[in-house]
Amino acid sequence: MPKVSSVIVPYAAYLRVYEPLAAFPEPERAHWERYARRPDRPSYQDELRRSLADLVPTPPVAVPVHESGDAFVLEADGVLCVCPWRTRLRGWQALDDLDEELPPTVLDAVLPPLVRRQAAQDYERWLARNPDARPWIRTATWQVPINWFVLVSDEERRYDRGTAGVPPLLRYRTPMVQARRRVARGLRTLRDTMDEGPLIDGLVDVGRWLEEFHPRSVVELDYGGLVHTLPARHLEADHSAADVAEGIEALGRGDGERAGEAYARLVERWRAVRDRRSAN
Secondary structure (H helix, E strand, O other): OOOOOHHHHOOOEEEEEEEEHHOOOOOHHHHHHHHHOOOOOOOOHHHHHHHHHHHOOOOOOOOOOOOOOOOOOOOEEOOOEEEEEEEHHHHHHHHOHHHHHHHHHHHOOOOOOOHHHHHHHHHHHHHHHHHOOOOOOEEEEEOHHHHHHEEEEEEEHEEEEEEOOOOEEEEEEEEEEHHHHHHHHHHHHHHHHHOOOOHHHHHHHHHHHHHHOOOOOOEEOHHHHHHHHHOHHHOOOOOOHHHHHHHHHHHHOEEEEEHHHHHHHHHHHHHHHHHHHOOO
């Protein structure tokens, strides 16, 4: 069996929603309240290691047997907010994307067709019992989708180079109400100036997803594992949210030239990431 690291790329970015405790019904609310007091809460890297470990057994485990009881936690304006991992649900949903991520021969080696069919049947049965289920986390490998940057502002950007024992970090955090406003404004501009296409479809999709959550939630765009494959100078110069905002604003003013310049900067920046993916 091929090594896990050779077929599953851990360079993933994340879009997360942290909901206030009040958004969760009991007894789940009490569980998260206790969980938040734990001094040893796991990180996103721990989550990734656990998911990769499931691929080692023979046959591999496509989706965890039990749902995760872990979450990411933060405090926003004195309010404790929680982002459940929901690893099992996300695992089922990720299976639908594997056909585009991996060549058929590699996919069959990592997750044989029988394993995938069984997982799909399990998901169908589970979804019939939980029709309103939705994940708190979205994942993208080797990229940050352009529509994610619409949700945030350059002023909300935080970049840390990292130190010995502390990995680098590049992320944005914004209140849910701001993220929804930016989606609405961006959609109005794009629909007035562009034909329907992947950018508009993606923004509609992420906007609908955000509507599922409490209005006092916090939205986080995290470069996650991408910071481990990009040099510090690249990360320091990465102001993709500013470029997206400038491009949309220019389109709204009818300034196609400036919008094109902003888009060209995005394309050039993320070409370097795609080149690294090809090299791996």
